[in-house]
Amino acid sequence: MTADQVTRALTAAVPGLQPELRPRKVGVRSPVEVPELWVEVPREGLVPAVAALKAAGPVHISVISGRDTGEGIELLYHLAVGYGTAGGEVMATLRVTVPKSDPTVPSICGVLPGAETTEREKIEFLGVSFTGIPSTAHVFLPDGFPGHPWRKDDPETAKLVNRLVEWEGNDG
Amino acid sequence: MAETQNVYEIPIGPIHPALKEPIRFTFQVEGERIRGVDIRTGFAHRGIEFMGMKRNLIQTLYLSERICGICSISHPIAITLAVERAAGIEVPPRAQYLRVIYSELERIHSHLLWAGVAAHELGFDTLLHLTWKVREQVLDILEELSGNRIDYALPIYGGVRRDVAPEQIPKVEAMVRYYRGLLDELLDAFLRDPSVEARTRNVGVLTAEEADSLCAVGPTARASGLSKDVRQDRPYLVYGELGVKAITPRDYGLEPRGDVYDKAVVRLLEVAQSLDLIETCLYEMPEGEITSFPKIPALLAFLKKAEGEGLGWHEAPRGEVIHYIRLEAGVEEPIAWKVKAPTYSNLMSWVPMFRDQEVADIPIIAASIDPCICCMDRVHVVRDGSPGTVLKEDLLRLSRAKTERIVSGARLSVPGSRPTAHGLRTTDYGGGL
Numbered sequence: 001m002t003a004d005q006v007t008r009a010l011t012a013a014v015p016g017l018q019p020e021l022r023p024r025k026v027g028v029r030s031p032v033e034v035p036e037l038w039v040e041v042p043r044e045g046l047v048p049a050v051a052a053l054k055a056a057g058p059v060h061i062s063v064i065s066g067r068d069t070g071e072g073i074e075l076l077y078h079l080a081v082g083y084g085t086a087g088g089e090v091m092a093t094l095r096v097t098v099p100k101s102d103p104t105v106p107s108i109c110g111v112l113p114g115a116e117t118t119e120r121e122k123i124e125f126l127g128v129s130f131t132g133i134p135s136t137a138h139v140f141l142p143d144g145f146p147g148h149p150w151r152k153d154d155p156e157t158a159k160l161v162n163r164l165v166e167w168e169g170n171d172g
Numbered sequence: 173m174a175e176t177q178n179v180y181e182i183p184i185g186p187i188h189p190a191l192k193e194p195i196r197f198t199f200q201v202e203g204e205r206i207r208g209v210d211i212r213t214g215f216a217h218r219g220i221e222f223m224g225m226k227r228n229l230i231q232t233l234y235l236s237e238r239i240c241g242i243c244s245i246s247h248p249i250a251i252t253l254a255v256e257r258a259a260g261i262e263v264p265p266r267a268q269y270l271r272v273i274y275s276e277l278e279r280i281h282s283h284l285l286w287a288g289v290a291a292h293e294l295g296f297d298t299l300l301h302l303t304w305k306v307r308e309q310v311l312d313i314l315e316e317l318s319g320n321r322i323d324y325a326l327p328i329y330g331g332v333r334r335d336v337a338p339e340q341i342p343k344v345e346a347m348v349r350y351y352r353g354l355l356d357e358l359l360d361a362f363l364r365d366p367s368v369e370a371r372t373r374n375v376g377v378l379t380a381e382e383a384d385s386l387c388a389v390g391p392t393a394r395a396s397g398l399s400k401d402v403r404q405d406r407p408y409l410v411y412g413e414l415g416v417k418a419i420t421p422r423d424y425g426l427e428p429r430g431d432v433y434d435k436a437v438v439r440l441l442e443v444a445q446s447l448d449l450i451e452t453c454l455y456e457m458p459e460g461e462i463t464s465f466p467k468i469p470a471l472l473a474f475l476k477k478a479e480g481e482g483l484g485w486h487e488a489p490r491g492e493v494i495h496y497i498r499l500e501a502g503v504e505e506p507i508a509w510k511v512k513a514p515t516y517s518n519l520m521s522w523v524p525m526f527r528d529q530e531v532a533d534i535p536i537i538a539a540s541i542d543p544c545i546c547c548m549d550r551v552h553v554v555r556d557g558s559p560g561t562v563l564k565e566d567l568l569r570l571s572r573a574k575t576e577r578i579v580s581g582a583r584l585s586v587p588g589s590r591p592t593a594h595g596l597r598t599t600d601y602g603g604g605l
Contacts (some may be wrong), residue, residue, distance in 0.1 A: 024257065027413050028265040028458070029334075033405055036483070060387050060400070065496040065510030076496065078483065080406065083398070087412055089405035091483065096222070114387025117519050118512075140214040149222050 001057045001082025003035035006090045010037075013052030014045035019092070037092040045107050046096055050079065050108045057082035061108075062091075064118045066126050068152040072099045073126050078141060098128065107133040112152070125150040178202050182531070186215045190535040192289065193543055201531060209526045211519065221509050224391060228504040229255060229475045230468065233328065239511060240544050241322045242285065245271075245278040246488035247511065248327040250495040253408060253484025255329050258499050262464055267331035268409045269457035273344075274317070274326050275486070276446035276453075280351065280487035281310045283439040283446075286542045287362065290436060293535040294371050300362055304507075306354055313347045314338060316578050329471060329559055331463025348447050355444055362436050372432035376525040376537035379430055386524075389517040390491020391442070393543045394420050395435040397428030402487040411487075414449055419524070432540040439542075476504050490514035490542050515544045 007019045019039040026034045041049050053059045062078040077094040098105060108115050109132035120139045122128045127148035130136075138145070147156025179202050186194040195213035200208040218238055224232040227451035236247040249271055256263060263271075284307040290298035311321050317336060318324035326332050336344070362368055378388065383396035393400045403411040421428040421437045428434055465471035479501040485494045491514030498508040518541045525537050 026407050026409075028268055029413055029456075032407065032412055034412075058384060058398075060389075060492075062492060062494045063496070063510060063512035065508065067498065067508035078494065078496065083400045083405045084406050084418075085399075086417070087359050087407050087416070091406060091485075093483070113385050114385065114517070114520060117516060137212075138214065140217045142214070149219065 001085075001088050001090050003037055003090050005056060006035075006037055006053065006081050006092055010039060010049055013048045014041065017041060017045070017049070026146060031100040032087060034087065035090050039092065039094055040092045041096050043096050043098060046077070046094065047106050047108055047111060047127070049094055050077070051111045053079055053081050054111055058084060059112065061115045061118065062113055064115070064122055066122055066128070066150070068126065068150060069097065072097045072153070073103050073128055075105060075122065075126075075128065103128045104131060105129075106131050109133055119129040124148065127151060179207055182280065184534065186212075188267070190293070191538060195543070197526075197534070197538070198520050199526070199531070199534070204530050204532070206489060206526050206529050206531065206534070209523060211522060213519065221511055224509045225505055225507070228472065229329065229499075229506065230472060232509065234325070236511070237323050237325065239513065242282050242544065243278070243488045243490070243493065243513070244323045245274050245326060246486050247495070247513075249275060249409075250486045250493045250511075251486040251497065251509075252327045252329050254482045254495040254497040255478075255484070255499070257477070257484060258480040258497055259329070259484030260480070261330045261474075263331055263409075264461040264464060265410075265458050266335075266460040267462045269453045270332045270336065270462060271327060272409055272411065272414070273336065273450050273453045273457075274314075274324065274332070276449045277310055277314050277317075279446045279489045280443050281307055281314065282542075283418055283443050284310070285438055286489075286539075287358070287436070289539050289542075290432070291362075291368075293539045294368060294489075296368065299368075301360065303358070306351075306358075307353070309347050309350055313344055315575055316343060328463060328465075329475065330465040333463070335462050335564075336454075336457075340562055344450065344454060348451050351443065351447055355440070358443075359440055362432070362440060368436075369433060371533075371536065372436065373478035374429065374431050375533050376432045376529060376540050377430050378521050378525050380428070382524045383430065383521065386520045387517055388491075388521045389514050390487070390489070390542075391435055391438040392491065392518045392521055394418055394438045395428060396430035397421070402485050402492050406485060408485060410453075414452060416445070419445060432536055435540050436540075473502075475499070477501055481508075488514055488546060491517060491594070513544055515541065 003021050010019055011017050017039050019037045022038055023033040024036060025031050035118055060080045060083060062080055064075055064077050066073060066075040075096045079092050080089050081092055083090045096105060099144045107119055110132060116134060117139055119130045119133055120136065123136055124138055124141045125148055147154040149157045179200050180319055182199045182201055184199065185191050185196040196212040198210040199206050209574050212396060233248055233251060237244045237249045239247045283524060284303055288300040288303035291303060315321050316325060317340060318326055326334060376424060378396050380397045383393045383398050397420050399418040399420060403416040404418045419438055419441045421434045423441055424437050467602060478499045481498040483496055493514060494512045496510040497506050500507045521541060529537060
């Protein structure tokens with residue numbers, strides 16, 4: 001698999017995408033360039049993009065990372081395409097940003113069942129909802145945990161941290 | 173699954189004698205057959221990513237090392253690669269080789285740890301004791317090179333913190349020879365033993381299709397026949413030049429079935445692969461600097477000005493570990509930090525592996541993906557035949573004395589049960605310590 005093939009698959013599936021190639025130089029004696037693609041995808045284009053990657057080659061989801069950008073929630077889908085040959089896998093990161101007023105993203109579990117754990121984790125930590133996800137049960141946080149810890153403006157998390165700081169202070 | 177009156181639910185965990193980590197399985201069983209399973213994790217969730225986003229990058233590095241006691245090289249390697257990528261830091265060639273050597277030593281000790289746990293879950297404790305006895309050699313080498321049995325504090329942004337001294341190289345080579353000599357015996361004990369085979373063949377099967385669609389990683393995926401190894405697929409450090417190939421049961425002349433037996437095949441062959449990699453690195457490693465930032469304050473000042481995002485990946489003993497980091501200029505702590513450990517990817521693989529299996533095989537199937545356990549350490553001491561406890565200070569003193577003995581060249585005759593100067597006999601129990 002080459003970065004070009006992945007770029008073609010993505011742009012054919014979702015017109016208008018502009019994947020950015022960020023190769024990294026790897027090795028000491030005879031360095032090679034390991035390709036890495038970063039691309040912004042509108043949420044409507046997410047499922048077609050993942051489906052196109054899956055059609056292009058064996059695809060593995062490493063994880064979905066994410067953060068609170070202030071106005072919105074940014075989700076980064078780290079998908080590795082084309083395992084099985086030496087240096088033949090391309091890491092493609094799809095960046096999907098959704099507004100906090102409507103933090104809804106289509107689930108990719110229909111295309112890639114292995115994405116369920118990481119999608120469920122994002123429900124807990126960032127308060128994102130995934131339409132069509134097979135289960136929304138908590139993976140890491142206790143049931144009924146207040147708030148979403150990775151939201152920067154979450155009052156419940158601030159309260160929890162303050163309680164812990166107070167408790168630690170009393171402990172000594 | 174159709175609910176019938178013959179299906180009962182058995183909750184196992186979060187704390188249970190058959191499991192070495194807090195996790196809860198709720199099995200639906202019909203007689204002795206498992207019909208379905210519901211898995212609940214999170215009992216050991218410590219909010220490490222949240223903590224990391226409140227600390228400077230050096231503190232976060234040490235925090236990353238404490239995610240797992242067994243993968244205490246793998247997580248720092250992934251986070252250093254991510255930060256180096258985000259901040260544009262070059263790693264000197266010698267440091268890249270050293271990181272590979274430390275990683276492969278970790279793989280050997282982790283795979284031997286798993287082999288022991290697997291033997292124990294099969295009820296074959298003699299094999300557990302044999303495996304963990306021979307595992308001491310690699311732990312001694314790690315202690316020799318880093319000063320610690322776990323949490324080695326070796327990788328740092330821009331390189332590594334300790335070099336391998338010329339006088340240490342023969343000791344590492346001796347370890348490589350020791351394990352090469354033992355390998356056939358280990359293969360005999362695990363793969364050519366009829367009772368082990370009877371308990372592991374066609375047990376806990378994960379097909380290649382399931383492993384692919386559920387995005388399984390590491391030996392769990394390779395035992396199902398997938399040629400999936402980050403060292404091969406997405407080269408980093410010097411792994412590309414070392415020509416690492418993903419090991420599947422085909423390398424042992426077997427068609428992959430994805431059962432527990434195949435997982436043992438893959439891990440044992442990987443011990444041999446790691447020995448080769450260590451030897452090659454010792455031979456090929458160039459002289460030179462081991463870090464591009466010898467002074468920590470300069471490193472911290474550089475990192476504070478850095479801006480960008482990066483990914484760092486590594487093939488940990490259990491599979492792919494990946495860290496994402498985002499840095500902002502003028503801010504000491506990472507704006508975003510996401511850690512993905514291998515068991516996170518392998519969690520879903522348990523569901524097909526347990527389906528239609530027997531209740532008695534739950535422990536070995538659970539252990540077959542080598543779930544990353546929370547490390548606990550316990551020491552049981554017998555003094556003059558009566559049990560007692562030692563204080564933390566005594567343990568620290570004994571530990572330092574042992575490191576000094578190793579570094580001064582005296583080897584332990586029987587690791588783990590050596591009478592000390594105080595007439596104590598110590599035996600280690602518990603996760604990986």
